[in-house]
Amino acid sequence: MNPAFMRLSLYAGVAILALLAPILVPDYRTQLAFLWVMIVFALTWDLQGGQMGYNSFGNILFFGIGMYACAVLQRDSGLGYFPALFLGMGVGALLAVAVAALLGSGMLGLRGHYFAIGTLGLGIAAGELAGGWEFIGAGAGMVPPLFPGAIGGRESFFYYLCLAVAAITFAFLRWLYAGRFGLAINAIRDDEDKAEAMGLRTTQYKTTAWCISALFLALSGAAVGNMIGFIDSRETAFAGATFGVWMVLMAILGGKGTLWGPVIGAVVFHLTKELFWTYLLGWQRVALGLLIVIIVVFFPRGILGWVHERWPERFGRRVEGSEVKQ
Amino acid sequence: MNNLQLLFDAPVLSVQLLLDGILIGAIYVLPAYGMALVWGVMNLINIAQGELVMLGGYVAFFLYAAGIHPLFGIPLAALLMFLFGWALYRSVVFRIVDKDLFISILATFGLSILLQQLANGLFGANVRTAESGFGTLLLFAGRVTVAEIKLASFVAALVARAALMWFLKRARMGQAIRATAQNARAARIMGVDTDALYAWTFAINAAICGAAGALVAMTWVVHPYLGLPYTVRSFMIVILAGLGNVMAVFVAALGLGAAENFAGFILGAEYQAAFVFGLLVVILVWRRFSLGRKRKVLR
Numbered sequence: 001m002n003p004a005f006m007r008l009s010l011y012a013g014v015a016i017l018a019l020l021a022p023i024l025v026p027d028y029r030t031q032l033a034f035l036w037v038m039i040v041f042a043l044t045w046d047l048q049g050g051q052m053g054y055n056s057f058g059n060i061l062f063f064g065i066g067m068y069a070c071a072v073l074q075r076d077s078g079l080g081y082f083p084a085l086f087l088g089m090g091v092g093a094l095l096a097v098a099v100a101a102l103l104g105s106g107m108l109g110l111r112g113h114y115f116a117i118g119t120l121g122l123g124i125a126a127g128e129l130a131g132g133w134e135f136i137g138a139g140a141g142m143v144p145p146l147f148p149g150a151i152g153g154r155e156s157f158f159y160y161l162c163l164a165v166a167a168i169t170f171a172f173l174r175w176l177y178a179g180r181f182g183l184a185i186n187a188i189r190d191d192e193d194k195a196e197a198m199g200l201r202t203t204q205y206k207t208t209a210w211c212i213s214a215l216f217l218a219l220s221g222a223a224v225g226n227m228i229g230f231i232d233s234r235e236t237a238f239a240g241a242t243f244g245v246w247m248v249l250m251a252i253l254g255g256k257g258t259l260w261g262p263v264i265g266a267v268v269f270h271l272t273k274e275l276f277w278t279y280l281l282g283w284q285r286v287a288l289g290l291l292i293v294i295i296v297v298f299f300p301r302g303i304l305g306w307v308h309e310r311w312p313e314r315f316g317r318r319v320e321g322s323e324v325k326q
Numbered sequence: 327m328n329n330l331q332l333l334f335d336a337p338v339l340s341v342q343l344l345l346d347g348i349l350i351g352a353i354y355v356l357p358a359y360g361m362a363l364v365w366g367v368m369n370l371i372n373i374a375q376g377e378l379v380m381l382g383g384y385v386a387f388f389l390y391a392a393g394i395h396p397l398f399g400i401p402l403a404a405l406l407m408f409l410f411g412w413a414l415y416r417s418v419v420f421r422i423v424d425k426d427l428f429i430s431i432l433a434t435f436g437l438s439i440l441l442q443q444l445a446n447g448l449f450g451a452n453v454r455t456a457e458s459g460f461g462t463l464l465l466f467a468g469r470v471t472v473a474e475i476k477l478a479s480f481v482a483a484l485v486a487r488a489a490l491m492w493f494l495k496r497a498r499m500g501q502a503i504r505a506t507a508q509n510a511r512a513a514r515i516m517g518v519d520t521d522a523l524y525a526w527t528f529a530i531n532a533a534i535c536g537a538a539g540a541l542v543a544m545t546w547v548v549h550p551y552l553g554l555p556y557t558v559r560s561f562m563i564v565i566l567a568g569l570g571n572v573m574a575v576f577v578a579a580l581g582l583g584a585a586e587n588f589a590g591f592i593l594g595a596e597y598q599a600a601f602v603f604g605l606l607v608v609i610l611v612w613r614r615f616s617l618g619r620k621r622k623v624l625r
Contacts, residue, residue, distance in 0.1 A: 106614065241439065
């Protein structure tokens with residue numbers, strides 16, 4: 001079959017399934033909305049971790065900024081529900097991008113593990129600060145306004161909102177990776193000094209990539225804050241121990257440095273996690289910790305990485321003799 | 327910021343904070359040495375460092391609950407954590423030693439979540455302490471108070487540090503560890519069994535973290551989630567002092583203890599954790615810019 005046609009039918013199939021899901025399985029709308037959020041997490045993490053080689057543990061910072069900014073705007077702007085929500089998403093995204101740009105020159109100059117641990121500190125510090133700041137509810141948390149529509153409309157609305165954010169993120173990153181930008185950040189991953197010597201403005205590229213991640217994370221954060229209906233500084237907004245780790249894990253599980261890898265990883269991980277939460281009540285976090293260790297130690301290439309290794313010729317890679325060329 | 331004014335009005339308060347901070351800082355020295363040891367010898371950044379401290383604290387608490395005085399609990403906690411560290415190396419850590427640093431960071435991060443959640447499931451989220459029965463010392467006619475327990479833990483931390491230094495300098499295994507840190511390949515050629523040596527290194531790291539944990543349990547409290555700040559403090563101390571510099575680690579740890587104590591007083595206790603993590607970011611960025619001026623990067 002024609003590969004272009006296959007690809008098209010794959011996208012069409014996913015799109016139809018995604019659009020029809022709230023009608024087919026109305027009971028699982030919130031879980032499925034979270035699935036789209038997870039896909040945004042994994043994709044935006046992979047933009048640095050996989051494609052650029054900058055493994056961030058603190059991207060949750062932007063998620064939390066988006067969530068809080070939107071909720072504050074909804075509380076103080078005095079607009080109607082929907083205008084305030086969409087304006088809040090926009091303002092949150094802008095704020096997150098500004099923070100990413102501001103932190104970028106300092107943080108992105110750090111290499112490798114220093115960047116990883118520095119961003120870890122950043123995410124936790126944000127959570128601690130938010131937990132003490134009265135203006136945004138401090139430790140008592142914030143409650144976004146109630147959804148005005150009919151009963152059941154809320155779940156469908158946020159399902160489609162999260163779907164839209166995930167779809168835009170995917171389409172945007174797909175376009176980005178196909179062009180010069182994708183090549184540039186891959187060059188930074190492979191050898192940053194050489195990339196700089198070739199005349200790439202590495203700091204600009206790195207900061208831009210971080211800003212893009214921040215933008216989409218803030219959008220999803222604003223949506224999730226309203227979807228959950230309660231914002232806690234450490235448990236939902238700056239949830240480094242849950243969302244913050246999961247985004248890394250999902251990208252690695254699916255295969256980092258690929259477009260579809262994070263998506264596949266997010267789907268597999270989300271299903272596994274929901275099963276843990278249902279059947280291992282009380283011990284689910286222990287199981288998750290174990291899962292991280294097992295995946296990282298035994299399966300660091302991820303699902304797509306394994307598939308690429310197994311059938312390299314399907315992905316347009318030349319195979320000489322029986323030896324697999326990387 | 328009212329507290330800042332208070333500091334100027336009553337200078338003796340500064341003495342109190344400084345003294346407390348230095349005594350506390352001595353406890354930070356131990357996991358920082360452990361981290362520098364594991365990082366330098368095995369090229370592995372152990373994010374589960376703080377969880378080893380936490381587990382050492384629980385060992386000390388359970389020994390105390392069994393009727394053993396906490397001061398005797400310190401060597402016992404170190405011994406038990408030595409065995410635990412050995413088991414951890416033989417089961418998980420040996421698989422990630424020769425992988426790249428990101429894999430080892432993520433794997434030990436998973437380990438840290440695993441240990442912390444296991445402790446939460448097994449021991450409960452309650453706050454525990456090992457009561458030592460020490461009193462309070464009064465200095466400067468009662469204007470500066472020093473909890474004797476902090477003094478005792480300061481001395482104990484110094485003893486543990488001296489024991490570690492003696493081991494690394496004099497014992498045959500310690501010399502082999504230092505040789506491996508200098509050049510792993512050369513050490514292997516000279517007949518050092520690096521796998522066994524890594525197991526020793528990680529177990530020693532767990533032991534000194536365990537001793538620090540016992541001190542934490544005596545001085546304050548233990549709970550399952552106390553780990554991460556200790557990891558971050560150790561990391562911060564090590565990058566400030568450099569990997570090989572024993573004395574600088576000591577000074578940096580005491581300085582961090584004092585700085586944290588002042589920050590906790592001036593900003594309020596609820597921001598003390600935020601200060602620790604924020605300071606990490608500031609130090610990293612500062613190191614990056616100071617090296618960047620010489621066209622170098624932090625590696």
